[in-house]
Amino acid sequence: MRYVISRLWSLCLVFVVSSFVVFSGMYLVPGSPENFLVQGRTVSPEVLASIRVQYSLDDPFLTRYWNWLTSAVQGDFGRSLTTRQDVSNLLAARLPTTLFLTLYAGVLVVVFGIGLGVIAGTREGVFEKIVVFGSNLGFAVPTFFAALLLMAVFGGALGWFPVTGSGSGFGGRLFHLTLPAVALSLPSLAVVARITRTSVREESGSDHVLMAVARGVPRRLVLWRHTVRNSLLPVTTVIGTHLAALLASAFVIEYAFTLDGIGALLVDAVHRQDFAVVQAIALILVVAFGLINLAVDLLYAVIDPRIRLGKAA
Template sequence: MIYVGKRLGALVAVLVVSSFIVFSGMYLAPGSPEQFLVQGRTVSPEVLAAIRAQYGLDDPFLIRYWHWLIDVLQGDLGRSLITQQDVTTLVAARIPTTLYLAGFAALLIVVFGIGLGVLAATRSGVFEKIVVFGSNLGFAVPTFFAALVLMFIFGSNLGWFPVSGSGQGFLDRLWHLTLPAIALAFPGIAVVARITRTAVREEQGSEHVVMAIARGVPKQLVLWRHTIRNSMLPVTTVIGTQIAGLLASAFVIEYAFTLDGIGSLLVNSVQKKDFAVVQAIALVMVLAFGIVNLIVDLLYSVIDPRVRLSKGVAAR
């Protein structure tokens, strides 16, 4: 419980610092906030003064940040400067598509990344060379280009999958998001497969694995209980990094497949300088990244209890 409490405390600290940076971004951008609010229109000094009073721009910076933070904690992310819609409602309507896409891609990364890496490490020969070549291809091919290739082959030519829209209902949505998820997961699968292959190979030569084989422990038991499990620490780190980055890279895929997720909303909001929406999406991404890192930390202690014990000893 102490270990979990420390991780939660670290997450809260990261979120507070990140919220301050996100809020400060609007004021660090060129031009004054009221000029962004009037969207380049020519207004009288009286109107500018009224806008400053309405949004509390005459208050000290830290006071403005505190009021904004309190509103955020209460679920009020402000109003869109372009559409005047409630930002919380606007973002909430887009989140399901992005979560489906990122969750689908994360599942592909875990299953195919670890699976291909383990098979490549335990089966040398042609299969290993194919996995290594595929991982190199995943490193080299940009996500947007992979999306275009998938759309051309499996969408336009074969007609197996739709190339636009998010679908309705669970199964229809999965069908619509299959190509986007594959394109989004492709680089992550390549990275995880490469790291898994290397980690398993190194673990196969470790002393405790050699001793287990010498004692006559069945090879399959050695593989799963000793080799794969002990090689999962570096793999878990990489998987956590890849999954956490899915939300940040999803905007490319959402734009390519015209999906109604927060990634495409972020692109449109940045182009139109709708800072209230940009701030809200940035907070969502920071929160998602922090939660994924927390889950990775907790998985460390499950995979190897010595991690949790060493943290406790260091704290004492």
């Protein structure tokens, strides 16, 4: 419990510092909300003053930050400068697509990355060489190019999957987002498979594994209890990093497949200088990164109890 509490306190501190950076960073870019709203037109000082009052631009900086943070915690991210809609409503309409796409790609990374890595690490021969070659190829191919290739082959030539839209319902989303999820997961899947193979190989030659084999422990038990479990620490670190990166890089896939996710919304908001939307999406990404890192830390403690005992001490 002490280990969990310490990680939660660290996460809260990261959230506060990151939110301050996100909020203050918007004031470092050229332009301001009132200049964007007037679009270069000449307006009276009264109109300009009313705009500043509406967006609380005359308040002290720390007051503006505190009001924005407390509202964001309650789910209120303000109003979009371009559409005049609540940012929360814009995010609520687009966030499910991004979450489904990211989770779908994450499942592919975990299942196939670890599975292929374990098989390649325990078996020598043609399959291992195929996994090594495939991991090098998957890591080298850019995500956008992989998306175009999958669209041309499986969407255009074969016609197996749709190449536009996110579908509706669980089955429809699963069908429509298969190609985007595969394209998004390829680089991370390749890295996880390669790291898993290397880690399993190194753990297979460790003293406690060799001792278990010498004592006659069944091979399957040695593989899963001693080899695979102890090799998961570095793999967990890589998976946590890449799962967080999936959410950040999803905008490339959303743009290629014309999906209505927050990645495409972020690109559009940056082009239009929609400060409220950019701040909200940046804060969501920070929270997602923090929660994933927390899950990785807790998973460390499950895999190796010495970690939580050491932190507690």
